[in-house]
Amino acid sequence: MTKPTRFLILFVLLILVVDAALIVPIMLSQPSKTAGLESVEEAWQLIINNYVDKDKLDLKKLSDGAIRGMLEALGDPYSAYYDAGEYREIREVNIEGSYGGIGAVVGIRDGQLLVIAPIEDTPAKRAGIKPRDRILKIDGESTEGMSLTEAAYKIQGEPGTQVTLKILHVDEEEPVILVITREVIKVDSVFSEIREDGIAYIQVTFFSERTSTEIVAALKEVLAQNITGIILDLRDNPGGPVGSAVTVASQFLEEGIVLYALNSNGEKQTWSVESGGLATDQPLVVLVNGSSASASEVVAGALQDYERGVIVGTQTFGKGSINLLKELSDGSAVYITMGRWFTPDGRQIEGQGLTPDMVIDMTDDDIAQGKDPQLDRAVEYLKSQL
Numbered sequence: 001m002t003k004p005t006r007f008l009i010l011f012v013l014l015i016l017v018v019d020a021a022l023i024v025p026i027m028l029s030q031p032s033k034t035a036g037l038e039s040v041e042e043a044w045q046l047i048i049n050n051y052v053d054k055d056k057l058d059l060k061k062l063s064d065g066a067i068r069g070m071l072e073a074l075g076d077p078y079s080a081y082y083d084a085g086e087y088r089e090i091r092e093v094n095i096e097g098s099y100g101g102i103g104a105v106v107g108i109r110d111g112q113l114l115v116i117a118p119i120e121d122t123p124a125k126r127a128g129i130k131p132r133d134r135i136l137k138i139d140g141e142s143t144e145g146m147s148l149t150e151a152a153y154k155i156q157g158e159p160g161t162q163v164t165l166k167i168l169h170v171d172e173e174e175p176v177i178l179v180i181t182r183e184v185i186k187v188d189s190v191f192s193e194i195r196e197d198g199i200a201y202i203q204v205t206f207f208s209e210r211t212s213t214e215i216v217a218a219l220k221e222v223l224a225q226n227i228t229g230i231i232l233d234l235r236d237n238p239g240g241p242v243g244s245a246v247t248v249a250s251q252f253l254e255e256g257i258v259l260y261a262l263n264s265n266g267e268k269q270t271w272s273v274e275s276g277g278l279a280t281d282q283p284l285v286v287l288v289n290g291s292s293a294s295a296s297e298v299v300a301g302a303l304q305d306y307e308r309g310v311i312v313g314t315q316t317f318g319k320g321s322i323n324l325l326k327e328l329s330d331g332s333a334v335y336i337t338m339g340r341w342f343t344p345d346g347r348q349i350e351g352q353g354l355t356p357d358m359v360i361d362m363t364d365d366d367i368a369q370g371k372d373p374q375l376d377r378a379v380e381y382l383k384s385q386l
Contacts, residue, residue: 239294
């Protein structure tokens with residue numbers, strides 16, 4: 001596997017997905033299951049019985065709208081509703097690792113839709129989109145109040161179709177209109193190489209269901225050679241399934257827990273280190289930055305708490321919510337925040353992020369000149385351990 005550009009990254013969600021079985025809500029102090037539903041039923045029956053154009057009623061559309069409205073009313077940018085078609089596309093992306101889009105990873109900070117990073121050699125990068133650009137409108141629709149998942153879905157679409165974005169570039173005052181043609185965006189999650197100095201460089205660009213297999217393969221490949229240390233690059237990594245994060249962290253840990261979560265009732269669920277880690281002894285540096293989020297923060301937080309590796313870079317994003325993506329009976333799905341996760345030592349990441357052991361900035365000038373002071377510091381540290 002070859003090393004990609006540092007900005008290669010996932011497509012859409014800054015998520016940490018868990019199965020419903022992982023956190024089972026207790027029934028103490030729960031609101032009534034039917035509280036508030038009486039008026040919903042009344043409104044439904046009023047429409048069914050009295051709407052003037054009964055023959056034009058689309059009950060499925062009404063149902064979708066009701067569920068979507070409930071999710072939007074939560075005011076949570078990480079909760080959303082997907083109809084059957086939307087959810088099918090999301091599943092295909094997660095499994096196949098490709099999608100139709102522009103190649104820009106988005107996030108929400110202070111209620112604003114921001115570009116975390118454009119992927120190299122994609123429409124977004126070629127259109128001049130930069131990290132920290134604000135997306136003000138998508139196809140003429142304001143992004144104010146729009147959830148992250150809704151925005152990402154609107155930006156994606158069939159290859160060959162166009163999306164119009166109103167962008168406020170970072171450090172500029174006047175927005176610009178960009179009309180971008182979508183392409184097939186193919187995204188791999190793990191890349192590795194052995195540097196000339198004998199240090200193994202492994203980059204995890206995002207977490208998918210395939211990442212667990214990919215990280216094991218990458219480590220087996222580099223460990224078969226005479227390496228002097230490992231750099232695990234999690235910069236610009238927006239996250240993904242918690243199971244993959246646990247597997248990645250477990251490759252570097254012998255025992256303990258990787259993270260724990262608390263739901264709204266304070267019930268605790270822990271994820272233990274998986275046995276058989278491949279790289280539990282090698283000197284390790286983990287690179288992070290402000291776009292390292294969710295599952296990448298799980299990995300970095302666990303390795304930092306156990307002092308397994310030195311964390312180098314800048315403060316991470318601070319996405320520490322547990323989200324459930326649950327398919328409904330009609331093929332649609334609900335994506336909802338159901339808890340907060342914590343590092344093994346009990347640090348909450350939501351809204352705070354992780355502070356590296358060595359804080360090293362990387363400026364726009366560094367990037368423009370092809371410099372990487374964070375990677376340079378990681379290499380310097382590993383060489384000092386020899």
